Amino acid sequence: MTAARVALVTGGIGGIGTAICQRLARDGFTVVANHHPSEQDAADAWKKEQTAQGLAIGTIGADVSSFEDSQRMIAEIKQQHGPVSVLVNCAGITRDKTFKKMEEAAWRAVIDVNLNSVFNVTRNVWEDMLEAGFGRVVNISSVNGQRGQFGQTNYATAKAGMHGFTMSLAQEGAAKGITANTISPGYVETAMTKAMRDDVREAIVSGVPMRRMGQPEEIASAVSFLVSDENGYVTGANLPVNGGLFMH
Ligand code: CAA
Numbered sequence: 001m002t003a004a005r006v007a008l009v010t011g012g013i014g015g016i017g018t019a020i021c022q023r024l025a026r027d028g029f030t031v032v033a034n035h036h037p038s039e040q041d042a043a044d045a046w047k048k049e050q051t052a053q054g055l056a057i058g059t060i061g062a063d064v065s066s067f068e069d070s071q072r073m074i075a076e077i078k079q080q081h082g083p084v085s086v087l088v089n090c091a092g093i094t095r096d097k098t099f100k101k102m103e104e105a106a107w108r109a110v111i112d113v114n115l116n117s118v119f120n121v122t123r124n125v126w127e128d129m130l131e132a133g134f135g136r137v138v139n140i141s142s143v144n145g146q147r148g149q150f151g152q153t154n155y156a157t158a159k160a161g162m163h164g165f166t167m168s169l170a171q172e173g174a175a176k177g178i179t180a181n182t183i184s185p186g187y188v189e190t191a192m193t194k195a196m197r198d199d200v201r202e203a204i205v206s207g208v209p210m211r212r213m214g215q216p217e218e219i220a221s222a223v224s225f226l227v228s229d230e231n232g233y234v235t236g237a238n239l240p241v242n243g244g245l246f247m248h
Helices: 015-026 037-052 067-081 104-132 143-147 153-176 198-206 216-227
Strands: 006-009 030-035 058-061 084-089 135-140 178-185 238-241
Touching (some): 006 015, 006 067, 015 030, 015 084, 015 216, 030 037, 030 067, 037 058, 067 084, 067 104, 104 153, 143 153, 143 238, 178 216, 216 238
Parallel strands (some): 006 030, 006 084, 030 058, 178 238
């Protein structure tokens, strides 16, 4: 029997991250959920909840906006479980403000956590994927990286940047057994969308052709397909999971 593949999900204890971890664990991967070091207590409680559901999912604290911390995280995972062959870059934050009111800190925080993290983590697993001749990278972007959003110049920039990264990485990995894809969720029921002003959220959701928000599990099932052995030929794609909110 061959050992289960190791999957790392950054931002793994968040709304979408949790559904992805659960789905990949059920798919038979050895799953490790990354969380910010400041969320240690939440991560411990999260792990207990997963265990109660019969899911053995590892957790690891690391600030993915730091290259050094990402490097340490990957080395620890490798030592404990083996090299990462499936990477889901899902860590993300919002600091919504109209551009006129946006401070440099809000710009930098979002670019560091949502975009620079993708370099920091992927760079540290890439050589192992090349060596193994197999890898799956999925970047969780956003509909707002495709169409922009009032109040999100920082977030939309980071999310659009992720797909430029995906397309380039996909070209470098294509002949080496590695696929790289983006998923662009629309508005999904998580703490992140709950934090929005009710009137703003309701106005946006009323414009979604399906007239509802997405569920985290609907993003997870797209990830499940993209990282599966069944998918060897979809690479460099940007898969929208948005209820019809944006089509191109
Ligand atoms: N287009 C044009 N004008 C708009 C507008 C829009 N979409 N939205 C608001 N305005 C106008 C308002 O009418 C108002 O005009 P006046 O000054 O003339 O009255 C002005 O812009 C200010 O609007 P707000 O009252 O909304 O401004 P605010 O400073 O209170 O709030 C904001 C700013 C917090 C950024 C708010 O606009 C907002 O929440 N925007 C939505 C951001 C968003 O979608 N976030 C998604 C979070 S979840 C996520 O990111 C996950 C994902 O991937 C989808």
